[in-house]
Ligand code: DX5
């Protein structure tokens with residue numbers, strides 16, 4: 001069984017202190033930092049872009065797990081690679097040519113992820129599964145933190161795990177949205193090995209981030 005990793009989403013962090021918040025997450029045992037980029041077009045919310053990621057890069061050596069909820073996405077990939085993203089995750093609906101966008105991310109020596117919205121089925125990316133490092137399963141409709149987990153995505157996680165085992169694919173399975181102490185074990189048992197969390201990590205146990213990260217990892 002792969003080690004369970006936690007990728008806290010800074011969408012729930014104090015945006016006026018993002019550098020210090022990233023240091024706080026690293027000190028509390030975060031395995032990587034989930035950076036939610038939103039353009040107000042692909043999703044109905046706007047957050048940060050490459051200049052902010054560039055500014056945050058010096059605050060931590062942790063992997064920047066950058067989730068691009070932007071479209072069109074292809075022409076911005078270089079900017080995020082240059083800003084210091086380590087994993088660049090895109091939505092298939094945001095590019096005209098998924099295979100080309102995957103190649104483009106790899107050309108910058110970055111890890112590539114594909115994110116599947118709750119209504120997006122695995123079969124539309126079946127041909128790319130062997131080429132990616134990460135599948136980001138959305139367990140909420142993207143755009144905001146603090147939403148309710150959609151339990152129907154458990155089946156998608158199980159399918160991705162079966163495909164990975166049957167065909168010996170290498171991708172990590174990351175789940176993102178509404179993850180809390182009552183569903184994290186189900187998500188891990190279904191096959192996820194990376195959990196994203198914003199609200200639970202920053203708000204539970206009076207904001208004891210270390211305790212919240214450790215609790216989410218428990219199987
Ligand atoms: C939503 C983002 C998620 C979200 C997770 O569009 O992709 O990463 O910030 O936040 P919580 O854990 O609060 O659902």
Ligand code: ZN
Pocket residue numbers: 009034035036067176196
């Ligand atoms: Zn995200």
